[in-house]
Amino acid sequence: MIMKRLAAQEQRILSLVADDAALLHVATPRVRFVNTSNGPCYEALFNRIELDRATLALPEPLLRIVVAHEVGHATQRKTMLLDFAWTVLSVMMLLSVPCIVFAISSEDDLWRITFPGIGFAFTLFVCLKIWSVRAAKRAAAFELDADAKAAALCGPALALAALEAMAARGHVDAARLDAMRARLVSTSQ
Numbered sequence: 239m240i241m242k243r244l245a246a247q248e249q250r251i252l253s254l255v256a257d258d259a260a261l262l263h264v265a266t267p268r269v270r271f272v273n274t275s276n277g278p279c280y281e282a283l284f285n286r287i288e289l290d291r292a293t294l295a296l297p298e299p300l301l302r303i304v305v306a307h308e309v310g311h312a313t314q315r316k317t318m319l320l321d322f323a324w325t326v327l328s329v330m331m332l333l334s335v336p337c338i339v340f341a342i343s344s345e346d347d348l349w350r351i352t353f354p355g356i357g358f359a360f361t362l363f364v365c366l367k368i369w370s371v372r373a374a375k376r377a378a379a380f381e382l383d384a385d386a387k388a389a390a391l392c393g394p395a396l397a398l399a400a401l402e403a404m405a406a407r408g409h410v411d412a413a414r415l416d417a418m419r420a421r422l423v424s425t426s427q
């Protein structure tokens with residue numbers, strides 16, 4: 239009986255995902271149902287939405303917002319993948335520098351590259367710091383954009399209610415709540 243109910247619920251989610259994807263003009267993401275409590279997420283690499291059981295237990299209107307938000311991420315897939323590729327490429331290029339220097343240096347020269355080596359390590363540290371700040375900013379922008387798409391599909395009032403429910407579970411930060419409240423105010427004026 240429980241299995242039947244779960245299967246029906248999963249089918250319902252799949253059709254919601256397909257509907258939202260059609261409205262947002264993106265390829266329909268696949269959906270993976272998981273038992274963890276990490277909250278819903280979107281995996282750009284596989285164009286896949288992951289939904290946990292606790293999210294599935296949300297009331298239908300809120301669940302629809304969560305689904306719309308995750309499908310909203312699917313519209314960012316190309317940008318997310320390019321971001322990822324660019325980061326990997328940059329890190330690899332940077333790491334290749336000392337490898338090349340060591341490869342072309344003779345054993346006797348190695349002591350001379352100690353100082354440039356320290357400079358390189360410092361540069362790498364600074365770059366990684368800048369990248370991590372930039373990545374956090376990009377991730378926050380992706381979240382706000384997916385929220386905006388969910389609000390466009392389901393209305394900002396419902397979207398805010400869903401965000402508040404997710405915030406209570408620790409999956410949503412204050413910036414997203416504030417942005418949605420501002421959106422609600424601007425649309426109701």
Ligand SMILES: [Zn+2]
Pocket residue numbers: 307308311380381384
């Ligand atoms: Zn998200």
